[in-house]
Amino acid sequence: MNRYPIWKYFLILAVVAFGLIYAAPNLYKPDPAVQISGQSSAMVMDESVLTKARKALDDAGIQHFGGEVGDKAILIRLDSIDQQLPAKRAIQEALGHSDYVVALNLASTTPKWLSDIGASPMKLGLDLAGGVHFLMEVDTNTIVKTNMEGYAQDVKTKLRAAKARYRSVDLVDDREIVARFRNDELRSLALSTMRKEFPQLQLSESGSGENLEIRATLSEQEIKQLEDYAVSQNLTTLRNRVNELGVAEPIVQRQGRNRIVVELPGVQDTAEAKRIIGKTANLEYRMEASPDELVTNKEYFEYRGERQQQMYGGAWLERKIIIKGDSVTNARVGYDESGLPQVNITLDSRGGELMHRATWKNVGRRMGTLFIETRFTPQTKMDAEGNQVTEQVKTEDKKIISLATVQSALGKQFRVTGLDSPAEAQELALLLRAGALAAPMYFVEERVIGPSLGADNIKVGVQSVQIGLLAVIICMLISYRLFGLAANLALGVNLILLVAVMSILGATLTLPGIAGIVLTVGMAVDANVLIFSRIREELRNGMPPQSAISAGFDNAYSTIVDANITTLIVAVILYAIGSGPVQGFAVTLSIGILTSMFSAIMGTRAIINLFYGGRRVQKLWI
Amino acid sequence: MSETKVESGKITEYMGKRVYDFMRWRKLAAAISILLVLASIGVLAAKGLKFGLDFTGGTQVEVGFEVTPFINDVRTQLEDAGYKGATVVNYGSDNELMIKLPPEVTEEVTQISATNQEATTPIGNKVVEVLHAGSDGNVTLRRVEMVGPQVGAELRDDGGLGMLVALALVMLYVTLRFQYKFSIGAVTALAHDVIIVLGFFALLGLDFDLTVLAAVLAVIGYSLNDTIVVADRIRENFRKVRKADPEEIINISISQTLGRTFMTSFTTLLVLWALQFFGGELIHNFSLALIVGVVVGTYSSIYVAANVLMALHISKEDLMPAVKEGAELEEMP
Numbered sequence: 001m002n003r004y005p006i007w008k009y010f011l012i013l014a015v016v017a018f019g020l021i022y023a024a025p026n027l028y029k030p031d032p033a034v035q036i037s038g039q040s041s042a043m044v045m046d047e048s049v050l051t052k053a054r055k056a057l058d059d060a061g062i063q064h065f066g067g068e069v070g071d072k073a074i075l076i077r078l079d080s081i082d083q084q085l086p087a088k089r090a091i092q093e094a095l096g097h098s099d100y101v102v103a104l105n106l107a108s109t110t111p112k113w114l115s116d117i118g119a120s121p122m123k124l125g126l127d128l129a130g131g132v133h134f135l136m137e138v139d140t141n142t143i144v145k146t147n148m149e150g151y152a153q154d155v156k157t158k159l160r161a162a163k164a165r166y167r168s169v170d171l172v173d174d175r176e177i178v179a180r181f182r183n184d185e186l187r188s189l190a191l192s193t194m195r196k197e198f199p200q201l202q203l204s205e206s207g208s209g210e211n212l213e214i215r216a217t218l219s220e221q222e223i224k225q226l227e228d229y230a231v232s233q234n235l236t237t238l239r240n241r242v243n244e245l246g247v248a249e250p251i252v253q254r255q256g257r258n259r260i261v262v263e264l265p266g267v268q269d270t271a272e273a274k275r276i277i278g279k280t281a282n283l284e285y286r287m288e289a290s291p292d293e294l295v296t297n298k299e300y301f302e303y304r305g306e307r308q309q310q311m312y313g314g315a316w317l318e319r320k321i322i323i324k325g326d327s328v329t330n331a332r333v334g335y336d337e338s339g340l341p342q343v344n345i346t347l348d349s350r351g352g353e354l355m356h357r358a359t360w361k362n363v364g365r366r367m368g369t370l371f372i373e374t375r376f377t378p379q380t381k382m383d384a385e386g387n388q389v390t391e392q393v394k395t396e397d398k399k400i401i402s403l404a405t406v407q408s409a410l411g412k413q414f415r416v417t418g419l420d421s422p423a424e425a426q427e428l429a430l431l432l433r434a435g436a437l438a439a440p441m442y443f444v445e446e447r448v449i450g451p452s453l454g455a456d457n458i459k460v461g462v463q464s465v466q467i468g469l470l471a472v473i474i475c476m477l478i479s480y481r482l483f484g485l486a487a488n489l490a491l492g493v494n495l496i497l498l499v500a501v502m503s504i505l506g507a508t509l510t511l512p513g514i515a516g517i518v519l520t521v522g523m524a525v526d527a528n529v530l531i532f533s534r535i536r537e538e539l540r541n542g543m544p545p546q547s548a549i550s551a552g553f554d555n556a557y558s559t560i561v562d563a564n565i566t567t568l569i570v571a572v573i574l575y576a577i578g579s580g581p582v583q584g585f586a587v588t589l590s591i592g593i594l595t596s597m598f599s600a601i602m603g604t605r606a607i608i609n610l611f612y613g614g615r616r617v618q619k620l621w622i
Numbered sequence: 623m624s625e626t627k628v629e630s631g632k633i634t635e636y637m638g639k640r641v642y643d644f645m646r647w648r649k650l651a652a653a654i655s656i657l658l659v660l661a662s663i664g665v666l667a668a669k670g671l672k673f674g675l676d677f678t679g680g681t682q683v684e685v686g687f688e689v690t691p692f693i694n695d696v697r698t699q700l701e702d703a704g705y706k707g708a709t710v711v712n713y714g715s716d717n718e719l720m721i722k723l724p725p726e727v728t729e730e731v732t733q734i735s736a737t738n739q740e741a742t743t744p745i746g747n748k749v750v751e752v753l754h755a756g757s758d759g760n761v762t763l764r765r766v767e768m769v770g771p772q773v774g775a776e777l778r779d780d781g782g783l784g785m786l787v788a789l790a791l792v793m794l795y796v797t798l799r800f801q802y803k804f805s806i807g808a809v810t811a812l813a814h815d816v817i818i819v820l821g822f823f824a825l826l827g828l829d830f831d832l833t834v835l836a837a838v839l840a841v842i843g844y845s846l847n848d849t850i851v852v853a854d855r856i857r858e859n860f861r862k863v864r865k866a867d868p869e870e871i872i873n874i875s876i877s878q879t880l881g882r883t884f885m886t887s888f889t890t891l892l893v894l895w896a897l898q899f900f901g902g903e904l905i906h907n908f909s910l911a912l913i914v915g916v917v918v919g920t921y922s923s924i925y926v927a928a929n930v931l932m933a934l935h936i937s938k939e940d941l942m943p944a945v946k947e948g949a950e951l952e953e954m955p
Contacts, residue, residue, distance in 0.1 A: 085716045460902035467900055468893030475889055512833050515905050518897050519840060519912070522890035523847070526882075529889070530851065533882045540638045559854040563847040566795055570788050570843040574836065577784035585836040589843070 001546040002613040004606055012606050015598070016493055022500035025110040025121040031066075032081040033107040034088050036100055037073040045074050049095070056094030062087045066107075077107050081455070122503050125510030125584055126263060128461070130454035134262040135255065136441045138234050140227040143439040144218065145174035146324075147226060151198065152177050155216070158197045164190035167211075177216040180207070187212045231258055233326055233438035238262065260441070282440075283325030283432065286317040287358065288366040288403065293318070304371055304399035315403055317368045322358040325372075327351025331432035333425045334415070341425035342417045345432060352412030360409035369402040369416075371431055401431055461514035468518050469495075476525055480532050482621035486607040487528035487600070494524050494592070494599040501591050510584030520592030526563070527600035531556040536622060545617040553605055560601065564593050626866070633870045636863070641877045644924060645869045648932060651925040659814055662821020671823060671830040677778050683721040683749045688759025690717050699756040705749070721749055781835045785816065788842055800853055801940050807930035808849045811922040815845045819915045823907075833908040841915030844890070848883060848923035855879050856931070860941045868936050872928045880924075887920045 036053055037045065050067045053076060057064045063079040064087070078087055092102045106129075110120065126133060152171050159166050159179070164187075167180040179194075181187040187205070191214055194203055200222055207213035218226070235254050242250045242262065251263035289298035298316045303309040330346040347355060359367070404416050419425045472491070476484035498517065502509065535552030543551060571593065574586035612620070627635035634641055693710050696719060700708040709722045754761040789809055796805035819838055823830050855875040863871055894916065897909035 085712070457902065460900060464893075464897045464899075464901040468896035471892040471896060472889045475892060479885060511905060512836050512908065515833070515836075515897060515901070515908055516840075518893045518901075519844075519890070522893040523844065523886070525889050526847065526886040529882050529885045533879075533885070536881075537637070537639065537878065542638075559851055562799060562854055563850040566792055566846045566850055567843040569791050569795060570839060570846065573784055573788045573791065574839050577780050577787065582781075582832055582836045582839070585833075585840070589840065 002549050002609045004609045004613070008602075009606060009610075012603060016496070019493070019497040019500040021114070021117070022119045022503055023496050025114050025119050026499055026503060028109040028111070028121070030106040030108050030121075031077040032079075032084050033075050033077045033105045034084060034091060035073050035075050035103045035105040036091060036095070037103070045069060049100075050074050050076070052094055053091045056090045057087055059094075060086060060090035062090065068107075075105065075107050118504075120503060120506075122499070122509045123506060124454070124458075125508045125513065126454075127511045128454050128458050128509060132262075132264050134264075136238075136260045136262065138227075138231050138258045138260065139440045140230055140258050141174065143226050143230040144223055145171075148175060148177060148218070151201065151216070155179065155194065155198070158193055159190055162189060162193040164193055166190065175217060177201075179214045179216070181212045181214070182210055184212060187214060190214060227258055230326075230438040231260065234441060235260055237438075238441075282372040283328065284370040284372065284398075285322040285324075285355070286320065286368055286370065287322065287362060288368055289316040289318045290365075291316075301368070301370060301398055301400050303403075304401045308400075312403075315368060315400060317370070317400075322367070323347065323351045323354050325432075326438040327354070328432055331429045333422065333429050336415075336417060340417065341419050341422045342415045343419070343425050343429045343432065344413065344415050347412050349412065355410045355412075355414070359406050363406050363408055366403050366405050368400050369432070370398050371401045372396055372398045402428060457511050461511055465514060465518050465521070469521055472521055472525060476528070480528075480622055482611065483528075483532050483535075483604075483608065486604045486611075487525055487532070489607055490528065490599040490603040491521065491524055493603050494596045495521070497595040497599060498588070498592050501595060502588065505591075507587045507591070508584060509588075512582065513584035513588045516585045516588030516592065520589065520596060523567075524592065524596035524600055527556070527560045527596060528604055530560055531601075531604070532622060535620070539620065539622075545620045546612070548620070549608060549612065553601070557601070560597065564597055568593050626863075633866060633874065636874045636877070639878060641870075641874050642880070644873050644876050645928070645932060648925065648929050652929050655814055655922070655926055655929075658821075659817050662817045662824070665821050665824045666817075669824045669827065671820065672827050673778070673830050677831065683723065685719050685721065685750055685753060685761055687717045687719065687753075687757055687761055689757055691719065691753075691757055693719070695756065696721075696753060699752055700749070703752040705752070723749075781839075784839065785842070788839065789813070792842075792846060796850070796853075800857060803931055803934045803936050803940060804853050804857075804927075806934065807927035808846060808853065810930045811849050811919075811926040812842050812845055814922050814926050815841055815915055815918045818918045819911055822914050823911065828907055828910070831907065833905055834911045837908045837911035837915065840912060841919060844912075844916060845919030845922060848886070848919055849927045851882065852876060852879050852923050852927060856928070856936075857941050860936075860938050868938075869932065872931065876924055876928060883920060883923065887916055890916050 034053075036049060046069060050069055053074065054064065054067060057076070062083050064076050065079075066075075066077040068075045076087075076091075078084060088102050092100070095102070108115075108121070114120075123129075125131075148171055152169055155177060156166075156169050159169070165182075166186070167182060169177065169179045172178050179190060181190060191203060191205070194201065194214065194216065198216070200218065201216040202219055204215045205213065206215055231254060235252060238260060239250075239252045242252055242264070251261065253261045255261045293316070297319050299319055300314050300316050302314040303312065327347045327350065328345060330344075332344050334342050334344045336342050402416055404418060416428065419428065469491070473488045476487050476491075478484070480487065495517070498520065507513075531552050534556045535548050538548035538551045538555075539545065568590055571586045571590040575583050575590070626633050632643060634643075693712070696710050697708065700710070700721065705721075705723055707723075711720050711722075712718070750761050789812060792812070793805040793809045796808050816838055819841055823834065828834075852875060855878055856872055859866075859871045859875050859878075860868075863874065866874070891913060894909045894913045897905060898913065901909060
C-alpha cells in the first residue's frame with residue numbers, strides 16, 4: 001500500500017531537475033557594465049574604441065574587466081554598481097559626446113550552456129531594476145492643422161478651376177477654412193463646387209455685402225479619425241524606434257484618446273532614454289529646386305550626415321511638399337543585382353498616387369528627403385500678472401538625409417540607390433521608418449526608479465522571503481514532524497518550480513511579485529495542512545496508519561482543488577484588469593497556485609510513500 | 623465506537639473529536655459582523671480612503687547640484703523642511719537628483735493656484751531653496767512635473783471593477799460546484815472581509831496604493847480558500863452524518879476543519895509578519911492589509927459563511943447529488 005510506481009518517481013525527479021536547470025540562471029547576478037555604441041549605425045565599434053575606453057577607465061582609477069566587442073556595441077564590465085556613473089562620465093569625456101553614446105547597462109553572467117538551452121533569468125520590473133516610465137501626449141492639434149492646410153490649398157485649386165473667383169481663402173484657428181467672395185453668384189458656385197469636391201467638409205455660409213463667406217470645418221468624427229490615425233501611427237513608430245535603438249524589453253502602449261505609455265525597465269540613464277524617445281521626427285519629400293527658381297519658392301537645407309555636408313554642402317529644395325513621413329509604411333535595406341545596398345520604400349496608396357503625380361514629368365531631376373526633428377523644451381516665463389508659467393516651446397530642425405535622382409516615374413514602391421555602404425543604407429532605412437511620426441508628441445508624465453532604490457527593493461524582498469520561509473519550515477516541522485519535513489521539501493520544490501516557470505514564461509518580477517511569492521509560501525503549505533489534518537482525523541477514527549495516509553490524501557484532494565481553483569479565478573481576474581504592480585502579483589500568485597498543487601500533492605505523497613510505503617507501520621510520526 | 627456522543631440533546635463529539643457549539647453564538651457573531659461592516663462603511667463614507675501617489679498623482683522635482691550631494695542628507699533636509707515622504711533618487715548622473723513629493727505636500731502649496739503647471743513651479747523653487755541651504759555649491763531647478771491625476775482615477779475604477787467581476791465569477795463557480803446558498807454565503811463572507819479591510823485603512827488613514835489594492839484582492843482569494851474548505855466539509859457531512867440537524871452538521875464541520883484553519887492562517891501570518899518587518903516601506907501597507915484580511919477572513923470563514931447558510935435554511939435536500947439533467951430528456955423521442 002501507498003507505493004508509487006517507479007515512473008512517478010522519475011517524473012517527479014525529472015520535473016525537479018527541469019525546475020532546477022531553468023531556475024538556475026537567476027542565481028547568476030549580472031555585472032554592472034557600461035555600453036558604448038555609435039551615434040549612427042555607420043560607426044564601427046572595434047578594438048581601438050575599446051582600448052580608448054579601457055584607458056579612460058584606468059586613468060580614472062575605475063576597476064573593470066571583460067570588454068566585449070559586439071555587433072553594434074561594446075560592453076565593459078565593472079566591479080561595482082556605484083562606479084557605473086563615474087565610468088560612464090570618464091568614457092564619454094574620453095570618446096567625445098558627438099560620435100558615441102555611452103549608456104549604463106547590466107551584463108548577463110549566465111553560463112553559455114544554460115543560455116543555449118533557452119534558460120534565462122527572470123526579468124526584473126521597474127521597481128526592482130530601476131527604469132523609466134513615460135506618458136506621452138500626441139499633439140493631435142497639429143495633425144488637424146496640417147490636414148486643414150492641405151484642404152485650404154486644394155480648395156483654392158478647385159475654386160480656380162471652377163472659375164469661382166474668391167477674394168481670399170484662409171485658415172482660421174487652425175481648424176476652420178474661411179473663403180470670401182464678392183457676390184452671391186460666385187459664392188453659390190463655390191459652394192456647389194466644394195460640396196462636390198470635399199464631401200468630408202462641413203460647410204456653412206456667413207457674412208454680408210461684399211464680404212460673403214463660406215466656412216468649412218471637419219466633423220467631430222472626422223477629427224477623431226485623424227487623431228486615432230495619428231496616435232496609432234506614432235505608437236508604431238515609437239515601438240520601432242525603441243526597439244531599433246536597442247532598449248531591452250520595452251513596453252509601448254496606447255492609453256486613452258491621445259496618450260502613449262512607454263516603459264523601459266533596466267534603463268538607468270533616464271536622461272538618455274528621454275532623449276531617444278523624445279526626439280520627435282518627421283519626413284518630407286520635396287523636389288530639388290531648379291537653379292532659376294524664385295527664392296520665395298525654394299528653401300536651403302543642409303545635409304544631416306557630416307560627411308555628405310562636407311562633400312556637397314547644402315541644397316536648395318522646392319517649398320512644395322510631395323508627401324510627408326506618415327505616408328511611408330515601410331523602408332527596408334535590400335541589394336540590387338550587382339550587390340550594392342539600396343533602401344526599398346513602400347508608401348500608402350494616397351502617398352503612392354501623390355508621388356506618381358509629382359515624379360512622372362520630373363524624371364532626371366533630383367528628389368530630396370528631409371528629416372525633421374521637433375523638440376519640445378519647457379520654458380519658464382513670466383505672464384502678465386507676474387506669475388511664472390511653464391510652456392512647451394516647439395523648435396524644428398530640418399536636414400536632408402537623401403538627395404537622389406529620379407530614374408523613372410515613382411509609385412507606391414520605389415528605391416533609393418547610390419548609397420555608399422550597407423551601414424548607411426541601414427541608417428537611412430531606420431530614419432525613414434522612425435521618421436514616420438504623424439504628429440509631434442510631448443511628455444506629460446514621467447516616473448523614474450533609480451537603480452539604488454531598485455537594489456534596495458530586491459534586498460528587502462529576498463530577505464523577507466527567506467525569513468518567512470524559515471518561519472514556515474520551523475512551524476511545519478514542529479506541528480507535523482516527519483510529515484512536516486516532507487511538506488517542507490515540497491515547499492522548496494514549489495519555490496524552485498515557481499521561479500523556473502516564471503523564468504521560462506518571461507514573466508516580470510516586481511516587488512508585489514515577490515510579495516506574491518511570499519504569500520504562496522504561506523498558502524502552499526495549506527494543501528499539506530489539509531491532507532495532514534485529515535490523516536490525523538482518520539487515525540483518531542481508528543483507521544490503520546497505511547489506510548489513513550491513503551484516505552487523507554484522497555479525501556483532501558477535492559477540497560484542495562476547489563479552494564485553489566477559486567483562488568486562481570481571482571488571480572486571473574487580477575491579471576486581466578490590473579495594471580503594472582497588480583499584474584506582477586497576479587502572475588506569481590497564479591503560477592504559485594499551480595506549482596503548489598503539483599508539489600504539495602504529488603511531491604509530498606512521493607516522499608511519504610518512499611518512507612512508509614509497503615512497510616508495516618505501527619505509528620505515524622505525524 | 624459510536625459515531626456521535628450526545629449531551630443534553632446536542633452533539634458534543636463526532637468521530638472521537640470534540641464538537642464545539644459554534645452556532646450557539648451565531649446571533650452574536652452576526653451582530654458583531656454587521657456592526658463592523660456598518661462601522662467600516664461609516665468610516666469610509668466619513669473619512670474616505672487616503673489614496674496613494676498611484677491614484678492621486680503627485681509632484682516630481684529634478685534638481686542639479688554643483689557639489690555631489692549625499693542622498694541621505696538631502697532626504698533629511700527635506701524632512702526637516704516639512705516635505706514628509708519625499709523619495710530621492712539619482713537621475714542621469716550623480717549630480718542630479720529626482721525628488722518625488724506625495725500629493726498632500728503638493729496640495730498644500732497648490733491650493734492657491736488654478737492650473738497644474740502654474741502650481742508646480744513654486745513648489746519646485748521651494749525645494750531648491752531648502753536644498754541650496756544644505757549644499758556647499760549651487761543648486762539648480764532642472765524640471766518640475768506632475769503625475770497626472772486622471773491616470774489614477776482610471777486605475778481606481780479598474781480596481782473596483784475587478785473586485786466586482788471577481789465576486790461575480792466566484793459566485794458562479796461556487797454555485798456550479800456547490801449550491802447557490804453556498805455561493806451567497808461565500809460572497810457575503812468576501813464582501814465582509816473586503817469592507818472591513820478598507821474600513822481599517824480608512825480609519826487609520828493609511829496610504830491606499832496599488833499594492834494595497836492587490837492585497838485586498840488577495841484577501842478575496844485567501845478568504846475564499848478558507849470558506850471553500852469549510853463549505854466542502856459541510857457538504858460532505860450533510861451527505862455522511864445521519865441523525866443531525868443542519869446546525870449540528872455545521873458545528874461538526876467547523877470543528878473538524880478548525881485545526882487546519884488555524885494552522886494555515888498561522889503560517890500565512892508568519893510570512894506576512896516577515897514581509898511587514900523586513901519587506902521595506904514599499905510593501906508595509908500591502909502586508910498590513912493582508913494581515914488584517916487574513917485575521918478577518920479566518921473569522922468570517924467560521925462565522926459569516928456558515929451563518930448565511932443557517933439563515934438560508936440549508937438542508938440535506940439542497941446537497942443531495944442532483945439527478946443528472948438530461949437523463950430523462952434523452953429517452954424522449
